[in-house]
Amino acid sequence: MRISRDKARENREQVIAAASTLFRERGFDGIGVADVMKAAGFTHGGFYNHFDSKNALEADALARGFAEMADVRRRSKTLPDLLKGYLSSASRRLPSYSCPIPSLGGDVARHSPPVRAAFASGVEEMISSFVERLGEEDLAEPSQARERAVTLLATIAGAMMLARGVPDDHPLARELLKTPLAHALAQLAAPAADA
Amino acid sequence: MRISRDKARENREQVIAAASTLFRERGFDGIGVADVMKAAGFTHGGFYNHFDSKNALEADALARGFAEMADVRRRSKTLPDLLKGYLSSASRRLPSYSCPIPSLGGDVARHSPPVRAAFASGVEEMISSFVERLGEEDLAEPSQARERAVTLLATIAGAMMLARGVPDDHPLARELLKTPLAHALAQLAAPAADA
DNA sequence: TGTACATCAGTGAACGCGCGTTCACTGATGTAC
DNA sequence: TGTACATCAGTGAACGCGCGTTCACTGATGTAC
Numbered sequence: 001m002r003i004s005r006d007k008a009r010e011n012r013e014q015v016i017a018a019a020s021t022l023f024r025e026r027g028f029d030g031i032g033v034a035d036v037m038k039a040a041g042f043t044h045g046g047f048y049n050h051f052d053s054k055n056a057l058e059a060d061a062l063a064r065g066f067a068e069m070a071d072v073r074r075r076s077k078t079l080p081d082l083l084k085g086y087l088s089s090a091s092r093r094l095p096s097y098s099c100p101i102p103s104l105g106g107d108v109a110r111h112s113p114p115v116r117a118a119f120a121s122g123v124e125e126m127i128s129s130f131v132e133r134l135g136e137e138d139l140a141e142p143s144q145a146r147e148r149a150v151t152l153l154a155t156i157a158g159a160m161m162l163a164r165g166v167p168d169d170h171p172l173a174r175e176l177l178k179t180p181l182a183h184a185l186a187q188l189a190a191p192a193a194d195a
Numbered sequence: 196m197r198i199s200r201d202k203a204r205e206n207r208e209q210v211i212a213a214a215s216t217l218f219r220e221r222g223f224d225g226i227g228v229a230d231v232m233k234a235a236g237f238t239h240g241g242f243y244n245h246f247d248s249k250n251a252l253e254a255d256a257l258a259r260g261f262a263e264m265a266d267v268r269r270r271s272k273t274l275p276d277l278l279k280g281y282l283s284s285a286s287r288r289l290p291s292y293s294c295p296i297p298s299l300g301g302d303v304a305r306h307s308p309p310v311r312a313a314f315a316s317g318v319e320e321m322i323s324s325f326v327e328r329l330g331e332e333d334l335a336e337p338s339q340a341r342e343r344a345v346t347l348l349a350t351i352a353g354a355m356m357l358a359r360g361v362p363d364d365h366p367l368a369r370e371l372l373k374t375p376l377a378h379a380l381a382q383l384a385a386p387a388a389d390a
Numbered sequence: 391t392g393t394a395c396a397t398c399a400g401t402g403a404a405c406g407c408g409c410g411t412t413c414a415c416t417g418a419t420g421t422a423c
Numbered sequence: 424t425g426t427a428c429a430t431c432a433g434t435g436a437a438c439g440c441g442c443g444t445t446c447a448c449t450g451a452t453g454t455a456c
Binding site for chain 1 (some may be wrong): 225314335371375
Binding site (some may be wrong): 001003004005007008011043044045049050142180 | 430431432434436447451
């Protein structure tokens with residue numbers, strides 16, 4: 001049965017949304033086209049009406065993940081709040097609804113150019129939004145805001161990746177979230193403290 | 196043809212060594228048992244004489260990667276030198292011979308308990324060695340050394356993961372190494388600067 | 391020390407499964423008149 | 424506005440390939456006497 005153009009567009013979005021959460025949870029290679037289509041409520045055959053390949057979906061799903069993060073940022077009142085959420089144990093437990101960088105960043109380096117381009121856009125967007133926040137909230141010297149933002153992203157993304165890799169009951173699981181968070185918050189409180 | 200016990204043990208090490216570099220370069224899912232055996236100079240059939248499963252090899256290969264990093268650390272005169280090497284563009288280009296965290300950390304969270312246990316050991320070992328260096332080289336207050344080391348590892352591992360994900364010719368590829376490195380070095384130079 | 395036999399590391403074919411992709415088909419939608 | 428036809432989103436079977444794992448076999452090594 002054919003579907004209306006609008007409905008088809010909507011269905012495509014459903015597929016991307018499903019892929020976005022599933023990839024973050026299980027990795028690009030841990031989820032198949034059929035799994036994604038099933039999660040979106042379809043059979044796998046129709047996939048290629050919407051996407052050229054699984055690779056194309058990966059790029060779209062990654063971009064969607066970053067777009068969701070932008071929403072999360074918009075909902076955070078302050079940068080410190082945002083950091084607390086980012087490095088929370090809830091976030092550690094739920095990669096499907098968290099930043100795509102810790103879960104997919106390592107894989108991205110080995111994926112297709114469109115995936116890497118989507119990754120670069122998402123990373124740049126996160127850095128830019130941190131720069132803006134640092135300025136607005138008076139948390140860094142304007143001349144240092146960009147440097148601060150870049151390092152901050154590296155720290156929180158790295159911390160979450162490390163915390164997720166370690167077994168759930170390992171003391172490091174907690175330490176790898178708590179310590180970098182405390183350190184990041186302390187840095188923001190002392191904007192002129194480092195060179 | 197049967198092989199001597201010593202030779203067999205040596206062959207096993209060859210397989211682990213090959214797996215260690217190949218997994219870092221292409222990810223656990225990007226390399227098959229047959230690829231690893233071929234790289235080590237064998238046919239794939241003998242694999243199960245040495246390992247219970249591919250999963251078991253993954254754990255051993257990860258541990259080997261961390262052991263190689265320990266060698267690299269031993270060869271670095273100072274912690275700043277070590278950081279420069281870690282965040283060098285050569286290291287970005289050669290994941291096979293670099294720290295397993297940026298390339299495999301994200302995947303580890305989705306792998307078997309033995310792999311995660313090996314990851315936790317490797318991470319703890321890196322943190323401990325950083326703590327030691329910070330103390331020996333007088334780069335941090337003893338009371339803050341552990342916190343510094345944890346955050347430092349998160350920052351450099353996150354930075355390398357981000358830099359590798361971005362396309363090679365993207366400005367972020369350079370910025371994501373340079374900025375966190377400068378920031379880390381500045382922190383070490385001012386050990387008492389933050390709360 | 392020498393001999394006979396059991397062991398087992400490595401070989402290469404084969405199995406079975408999952409996955410990305412293709413394809414013929416269906417029938418409601420969109421369009422041309 | 425109504426009718427006839429073309430389009431195409433979604434279905435479900437099928438294809439082909441790669442991969443983890445198994446297995447019968449080989450022949451040098453290790454061992455028992």
